[in-house]
Structures are given as structure tokens and as C-alpha cells.
Amino acid sequence: MKNIRNFCIIAHIDHGKSTLADRLLEFTKTVSDREMQQQLLDSMDLERERGITIKSHAIQMNYTHNGEEYVLNLIDTPGHVDFSYEVSRSIAACEGALLIVDASQGIEAQTISNLYLAIEHDLEIIPVMNKIDLPHANPEVVADEIVDLISCDHEDIIPASGKTGAGVDKILEAIVNRIPAPKGDPDGPLQALIFDSVYNSFRGVEVYFRIMNGSIKKGDRVKFVNTGKEYGADEIGALKLKQEPRKEVKTGDVGYLISGIKEAKEVKVGDTITHKERPCETAIAGFEDVKPMVFAGIYPVDTQEFEELRASMEKLQLNDASLVWEPETSAALGFGFRCGFLGMLHLEIIQERLEREFNMTVITTAPSVQYHAYMNDGEKVIVNAPSDMPDPGKLDRIEEPFIKANIITKADYVGPVIGLCIEKRGTMMNQTYLTTDRVELVFEMPLSEVVFDFFDKLKTISKGYASFDYELIGFRSSKLVKLDILLNADSVDAFSAIVHRDHAYDRGKKICEKLREVIDRQQFEIPIQAAIGTKVIARETIKALRKNVIAKCYGGDISRKRKLLEKQKKGKKRMRQLGNVEVTQEAFMAVLSVD
């Protein structure tokens, strides 16, 4: 136990976490040159393409220092706010963290939010200034920022480069010398923290754990404390580049467990593993059932494919425990699913996986957060879709999720950034100058306002010099109304949105304008209206196509054949027929893509 070190790497996106992890694996010969692929830890195709780590992984290295052999467990953390609960569990499995800061960028929002998590868990922080090879690096200024942030000495900061390999030896020495060995009682009852799980269609769910007390042997009967389920430890082992089966994994170490679990949702990150006989007295603190934050409808483009979509969703859920869904019927779109996601990235991932892995073409309706409606009679109604919104006459109040947003930007852009946040119903809580040129802003704002394109806007107004991260702080009462959109005098439920009362007129007008742009002209005139209850607050009209054009394109049987041909030619387009109006995916997002 005294020669084990468990650590994670915390960094803002693109500051070089994956590259540096690769260097550590090379230096410790955990991977041979032949096996070395760039950014080994990012294994899913999607992750590689997007250059981000979606799921966390762990890998064990052996390292000899001053004649002593050490086991170093690197527990990787996902780098996106959608997965912040997993980050917190990975951090809870470690005694130390490498804090990587890009020498040309300095501290960014995600550096800080992850650092706070690490400090909360009493991790030893090793500051690393990465990318010192860059000609435009600013090592002195960035070092001062780091010293201010974590109140360390200048000498504590390790200059490094994931590109040249500079400093990698120093980082490994620091891991051994500065991070404490794990504590815990080797003879006590088993208490192991599940910090991750990975679905494997052949072997069942692989559970990754860190042992706090006791030990686990192959064949043991184990129990997951929070779910109450019992399993046999069919296979346990160490997480090297490949899994290496072992007879026993002991206190302080990290390992994997396989026991034929078939569904990802049976295993909850943050749960505690113990023995059936001689269980531990308490579960490890900090367990939470992760809840979806963003909800959207997913519908097949072709209504015939509903059952196929259901089968695909079921398969996706087998390996993604955080995806939740239930069947939903829309007057406009027919049969589909109301799905809950951890955030917008998660939603995009699911949509992409449906298309790539299952060859489905789907329409996604505008995402919405969850609202809590309190009725006059005291009843609480959960609103996951605008159509769930109760009759306003019976409503006492409605609450929406709020976040604490952390934004770091250049002094030049403070004005516009504050302006944007206020426009998004934010309240400024704090403003701190990190240096004369870089400012940290803290805002409280509704989650619904940042879910969609807030970050894009922030980047535009700050010319790229802004970073953003957030955490949820709870539900608060807001003046919200349901905004309905009528196409050809029919209310289209899939276009409804829940908006703040003061923004309703403006939003309604802009949504109508946007829909007029994105819906193609047809043989007839199409009125588009926005309404609150029965009151129409905005109207636009899509003019009819001129006659001669219609004559060429349409006409009974031919048009149907033509459509079929086009469909075969182009593959399926994300388009749906609403009444007699054809509407593209873009239109379903119109509610969100207006300012």
C-alpha cells in the first residue's frame, strides 16, 4: 500500500491532458512504441473525433524510483460539464491531482471548477505548466496566476511539454514524492468506491473501483450497497493497457470487476462495493443518483420506423446508464420518445450514435430543462416538456433550475460578457481580476438560458477569449409561460416552448420570423402564429409558390414517385410532414436559435 499512488489530471480542455497522459504511459513503458497511438485514453471514436474525453478511464503504470517499485493509478476524468458527477467520483478515488495549465493560455474556467472539486476532497495538487515549448508561451505570467490560485511556491510548479516530453520525469518523481500513499484498513470489511463502469457486449458491464478498506478476491460474493444487488466476483484484476486478471485486489489499489451484469444502469457510479458476509458499516459518502438535466423528444423521420427506434434506444440504454426515455406521443410528430440527457453534449452524442450505430434518421425537438410546477392545491408537477405544463389558472408558481456560472475573460470584453449574462437573466455575484488583463466573473443564471447556444455567443463576443463552466445550485421561482406556435392555424406541440414572461413577445416574434425563413414555400399560403393561451402575440406568413412552379414539381402520382426516388437518391433527410407542410430539423430548433 505504501508504494501505491492514485492520481488524476485536471485541466481545461486543450491544455494537454491527453497528450501528457500519453507521455506518462510511454515513459513508464506501460505501452510499447508499437502500441502507442496518439491519445490512448480517448478510446471512443466520437471522443477521438471531437478531441474530448467523454467517459473516464483508468490505467495502471509501474514506475521505479530510487530502487523502489511504485504502482501509479491514473484515473482519467471526463472534461465536460455534462459529466461533472463522474468527475467528482474519479476525484474521490484519488489522493492527488496534476493541475495542468497551458503556458500560453493561463488558468481557464474549467481549471478552476475541477480544482475546487479536488481541494474539497483534500487532494495533493501538483501544478504543471504545460506547453512550455510554444514560442508564445508566457511562463512568468502563468506561473504567477498559478501561485495566486493555489498559493503554492514558484518552485512547486513543474514546467513541462507533452510535445517534447520535457518535465515528464519530474512529474513522475513528484507523483511519488508529494502525493500521499493511500490510507485504509487492509483487514477491515471491504469498502470499494465505484468510479466508473464500461459496457461490454461480450463480458457484461465492467465495473471500475478503488478499494478504501479491505480486499476483494476472485469468486467473492459482493454486494453493491446503494442498489442492494448481489453478485459473484467472477473476474477481478488490474487495469493495465489491457485488463490483467488477478486473484486479489487490496486496500488502496484500483481494479476492475466482472460479474455478468447485463445492463449499464444496474451499476451506479459512486456506489460502494462490499462483501455479502461481513459488510462494511457505511457506504462511501457522496453517492448520488445522477439526474437528467436536459429533455428533448426524439422521433423517427419515417413514422414506420418507430419500433426500430425503440429497439435502438433500448440497446443504447444498455450501455449508457445516464440516458433515460419514455414513449411520448406528439399530435404533430406521432409516436416517439421523451428523452432525458445529462446535457447538450450528451444529447448530441446520443443523436449521433443513433445515426451511426443504428442507421436511424431522427428528428430531435428543441431541448428543454426540467421545471417544477406547484399547483394551488399544493400538488407538485414535474414538467419535462412544454406539453406537460399545467393550466396556468391552477398554477401557484413554477420553479426552474439555476446555475452558478464561472466565466474567465479578458478585461477588454468584460462589458459585453456582463451584458450577455444579464440578457440571459443572470445576476452578477462576483468579479475578480486574476491579473490586470484577465477577469473572473461569477453569475447566477437559469440553466435554460445557457443550455443551448450561450457558449457560442460568449465565444463570439469575446473573440474566443472566454472560458465558461457551471454548477447547479437548485430550483428557483420564475415567471414562466408556455408559448405556443401555430402553423396553418394548428398548434404544433413540438414547437412549443417555456419562456420567461418578459421575453415572450420578443421570442414569439423571432420564432415566427425564423420559421418563415426555414420552412419552404408550398402551393398554399401558410400563416405562422405565436400565442400565449388563446392570445396571438405574433404572426408571419409564408407566401404561396407561383403556379407555374407548382405545375412542374407537383401532381398526384408523379409527385409521390418523385419523392420516393429522391429519398432513395439522397438518403433520408431529417424532414417531417406536419399536416400538409414539410418541415426540416432546423425548424424544430428554431425556438432555440433565435436571440
Ligand code: GDP
Ligand atoms: P486535452 O483536451 O487537455 O486532452 O488536450 P490534448 O492533449 O488533446 O491537447 C490539445 C492540443 O494541444 C493538441 O493539438 C496537442 O497536440 C497540443 N499539445 C498538447 N501538449 C502540448 C505541448 O506541450 N506543446 C505543444 N506545442 N502542443 C501541445
Ligand code: MG
Ligand atoms: Mg483530452
